[in-house]
Amino acid sequence: DAKTTQPPSMDCAEGRAANLPCNHSTISGNEYVYWYRQIHSQGPQYIIHGLKNNETNEMASLIITEDRKSSTLILPHATLRDTAVYYCIVISTGANNLFFGTGTRLTVIP
Amino acid sequence: GAVVSQHPSWVICKSGTSVKIECRSLDFQATTMFWYRQFPKQSLMLMATSNEGSKATYEQGVEKDKFLINHASLTLSTLTVTSAHPEDSSFYICSATRDRGTNTEAFFGQGTRLTVV
Secondary structure, X not given: OOOOEOXXXXXXXXXXXXXXXXXXXXXXXXXXXXXXXXXXXXXXXXXXXXXXXXXXXXXXXXXXXXXXXXXXXXXXXXXXXXXXXXXXXXXXXOOOOOOOOOOEEEEEEO | OOOEEEEOOEEXXXXXXXXXXXXXXXXXXXXXXXXXXXXXXXXXXXXXXXXXXXXXXXOOOOOOOOEEEEEEEOOEEEEEXXXXXXXXXXXXXXXXXXXXXXXXXXXXXXXXXXXXX
């Protein structure tokens, strides 16, 4: 079963920051938080991941709470091409299963 | 970066025939490969976990005799949908993982759209 919960949908105005929350309250010490996004009829695309420190790359920033029970993906300046379903998943070392939750459908509005 | 290639990207087959989907890790040896099915407007549903050289582990409700998984090498896993029926029409996605120290990374193929007519 998926170990993450996310709001089913969100809207964001073009050019504004999109903040996508994820709850992973049962995360264990060796599990990383990964974010992917899926555009219609394509495979999931990697965005960013982290263990406990905040992370930033060219696509997004990841903020993980100190207790690691939740995280937020931040797209600093959303564009129309960022419209997609965003999935937050937790992956343990040597993962022998990889479950997806429902994800958040982000719609960027012009 | 690591790439997972899935082939074909789409296929149309007649009812009763079998279809094979390939998943390759192009520049790394995959520790584990996963197969998913996705229906329209739904999330990815894990079907089975595949480890090289051993039998796949199927999730509850997934028929192992219908969805044959072969993982003959560290870079290739195949999913064969046997005696396909229209209800098997779906988007199938594979994933391959790579261990890097304490971190396990997951990479996904581009998906295969199967239509059974």
